[in-house]
Amino acid sequence: MRNCRILHTVIEKPCRNCALSNRQCTYAIRDRKVTVTESYLKQLEGGLLAAKSSGRSSRRISSDAVDSPGKQPIQEPDHNFGRRSYELLGENSTAEHFVSKLKEIRDLKTSPGGQGTRLDSLSITDESELRVSYPARYEYAALKFDTTCRSHLDYSHVYLLIYRLDSTCTFRLPPYPYVVHLLEQFSIYLGHDWHLFRPQTFHQKLHHTYMTVDSSESKDRAWLCKLLVVLALAESVDVGRQPEIKLDLYDPISRPSQNMPSEYIPIPGQEFFEQALMILKISYENTTVDHIEILNLIALYSNQLNRQKAAYNYTGASARLCNTLQLHKVSASIDCSPAEREHRKRLWWSTYCLDRMTSTFTGLPPALEVDQTDLAYPKQAELSPDETEEFSDADFLTARIQLTIIQTRNLKSVSHIGLDDAQDIKTVLRPSLQRLESWRESLPAHMVSETGNDINERTRSLPFKRSLANMHLRFNHCILLLLRPLILRQVACIFANETSNASQEDLEYINNNCLKSARLNVLIMINVQSAGLITRLGFMENMHLFTSLMILCLAMSVNARRPGSFKETPDDIKTYQSGKGVLTYMMKCGSLAAKGHLNMLKEVEDLGIAIATESGGVDPDEGNQWDIEEWVTQLFESEDMLGSCGLQNCT
Known part of the structure; x- marks a missing residue:
């Protein structure tokens, strides 16, 4: 009863209200005030933190792991320090996070009072705290595309072909021999790690773009965007020097790059990349595998600029398009030719690998899971000799x-x-x-x-x-x-x-x-x-x-x-x-x-x-070794x- 929760000055068992309702009578008992040492309270706090950590770990153990019923709560703060600092590290695999944990260990140990309260503060009981405790900070290349709304981007380098898709979109392509050289570099450094596009088809479109007047490829936004990003990637890995074409000084696009401030000198491939972003346009209600190829290529070059979050987001968008086109399902490609089926299959697997890679580098959740697909591994047995030229060694992928x-x-x-x-x-x-x-x-x-x-x-x-x-x-x-x-x-x-x-x-x-x-x-x-x-x-x-x-x-x-x-x-x-x-x-x-x-x-x-x-607890003889x-x-x-x-x- 409500009245029974009040402390009675006269104890009557049972009280009248409880007797009438035929219930057991209970009384509130006032807490006693006792004096304990601070070290005892810290010991209890350490045991509680260890128990919470152990409980969470046991709840998250996978089916193929074996529980350890004999583990005891760790009481001493110093001993907790060595183990709690490791807690949850596997959930954030970034290099920045690992270095931050190393520094945290040193700083907590060497700071004043490091043997006491500061050591206890190292325990992380909430995963959200782990993610915000050390946000990854790194220097990345800024793009004009980040801040400008202009459709025309002016650069110091000179190109032979100037394209105008419409009244608001202008860009330049380099000389054909230089493009061929860059594609050779792309093939050496990146052509066999993933399946990014079909190389023979790519070269055919490139030839038509340069050699056929008013070709359909010269008006295809998706193709031109892909070409520019491939050139950007190739230039970023090429150890050679970019060729130069000198024109008259009055030409505004021939101004020597030496007069530019050093902070404005573009990173290799950046000019191509900015032009590609300028003409990139994806209709998400009418996507194709070309758009997946483009987003994967953009993600790879974003990594070259150390734009890690951008790379993560581009691979995430590519993964969504894979789901939209059902590339992870064999049935979605049943009506395609053998070469097209192999292309779609390899493209999904490559997107899966890139998604996992960017997820690992950023410590953020991936977009694709392997258990969602029923695709087999890449193979070339069903392809004709000509079709085989469109694909790299299946064993590598x-x-x-x-x-x-x-x-x-x-x-x-x-x-x-x-x-x-x-x-x-x-x-x-x-x-x-x-x-x-x-x-x-x-x-x-x-x-x-x-x-x-x-x-x-x-x-x-x-x-x-x-x-x-x-x-x-x-x-x-x-x-x-x-x-x-x-x-x-x-x-x-x-x-x-x-x-x-x-x-x-x-x-x-x-x-x-x-x-x-x-x-x-x-x-x-x-x-x-x-x-x-x-x-x-x-x-x-x-x-x-x-x-x-x-x-x-x-x-x-x-x-x-x-x-x-x-x-x-x-x-x-x-x-x-x-x-x-x-x-x-x-x-x-x-x-x-x-x-x-x-x-x-x-x-x-x-x-x-x-x-x-570190000298704490060193064997005197050990230091002489x-x-x-x-x-x-x-x-x-x-x-x-x-x-x-x-x-x-x-x-």
């Missing part, structure tokens, strides 16, 4: 698709990791590594590469070498994304002066796989550069190289602090310096992604010194290495 699917599954598995190192290695990391190893073992013989030395073999074509390098860069990057969080946990344990509960054998297995993959990726990039196949703006190359250099740096730092954690080689420092030289080369060639990655790498190097020199001054000198003595690589005078 199939291998990339399979690797993307495995990476998607692995990243989901990593997001379910709890707080138990031994259990996580057993139920998540080892099975995920085995999936990747199975993929590598199933590769056809001509696609196997152990060290990247295959890139320098003269018997193989340039497109094959470049595709082979890209494939294995991506494979090793998948391993790094999978195992990188455990490296973060070990760094956190060093600052928290704790040790993992995993066996030494398990830790060595994980650490050595991670370090080996990082080392191989750096060596591949060094070989790519020495073979003259490095791209000037390559965003994906940047990402693979930076992640690998970061792991190399952290591995050497952890080894300096806890010898034997990683199996180093005598050449690791030299490899690190050479790889950093390649990244510096790309930055000097205008890559904004390389510039951002070098800035983050400097932060990682500073963190590496802090890791190696390595010379920190010599190690730092070797690690960051990059100028001599840059000179030996011939990278100082990059233009």
Whole structure:
């Protein structure tokens, strides 16, 4: 009864109201005031946070994972520090987020009061907090298209053909020989990684555009837009110089680019790209596969400009068009020719891979899921010899698709990791590594590469070498994304002066796989550069190289602090310096992604010194096993290495 909730001064059992209603009589009891220590309250708070984290992890464990019923709530703040800092990292795979977590570990440990309340604040109990706690900040190329409403964009370079689709849309095309050269570059660097369009059909339309007066192609917005973006991509990867045509000085479009302020000098391919965006027009009620091709190409070039969010949004729009045209369904292409069916199938798979790639780079949700399609993998058995010329090697695209699917599954598995190192290695990391190893073992013989030395073999074509390098860069990057969080946990344990509960054998297995993959990726990039196949703006190359250099740096730092954690080689420092030289080369060639990655790498190097020199709980004898001054000198003595690589005078 309502009156029974009031504290009675005279206790009567039962009270009159409860007696009349035949109910049990209850009384409110006043809380007692007791005195407890602050440390006891912090201990309770730490246990509550650990219990909440453990409960959420257990609710999200996938069906193929094994629960760990023996886990106990962690009470001590220092011990929680090493594990909670890793929590939920697998859900955000961006490099910026990983570096921010490294800095957070160091800052919370070294700040005043870091042993107490600040350490507890590291726990993230709400996923939304994780997304806004460190928004990715990076420098990207600004476009005139972002701010101008003018339909005519004026540039300093000179082109031979000037097209006017209507009274408000004017653009220029370069000389035909230069276009042919750019298409060769496109084929070498990008032609075999995905299926972006049918090359023979593309060349036929190009020929008609230049050689046929008043051709239908010269009035086709979609085709001209696609052509311009392909030229932009080709120019962004071409290591040569753009040809110039000098006209009379009174011609307004022949003004020398030297008079332009440096901030207005366009990035390679940017002029073509801006013109393509200017004429881009998609009728979403009447879309075609051409529009999907265009959006995929635009997304790829946006990455070259380090416009990561733009690339993510363009691939998302492309994915929507795939759904609109039902490209993921076999039945939607049943009336098409064999070549058209293969084209639509490969286009969907390529869009799926690009969607997953941009999702991984930005840490945002993807648009396509593999379980929505009933398509088979690419093949060429049903095609005639002439139709086969429209498609690249099916094995390369199939291998990339399979690797993307495995990476998607692995990243989901990593997001379910709890707080138990031994259990996580057993139920998540080892099975995920085995999936990747199975993929590598199933590769056809001509696609196997152990060290990247295959890139320098003269018997193989340039497109094959470049595709082979890209494939294995991506494979090793998948391993790094999978195992990188455990490296973060070990760094956190060093600052928290704790040790993992995993066996030494398990830790060595994980650490050595991670370090080996990082080392191989750096060596591949060094070989790519020495073979003259490095791209000037390559965003994906940047990402693979930076992640690998970061792991190399952290591995050497952890080894300096806890010898034997990683199996180093005598050449690791030299490899690190050479790889950093390649990244510096790309930055000097205008890559904004390389510039951002070098800035983050400097932060990682500073963190590496802090890791190696952390003194809390060090065995007195352990500190004599390595010379920190010599190690730092070797690690960051990059100028001599840059000179030996011939990278100082990059233009």
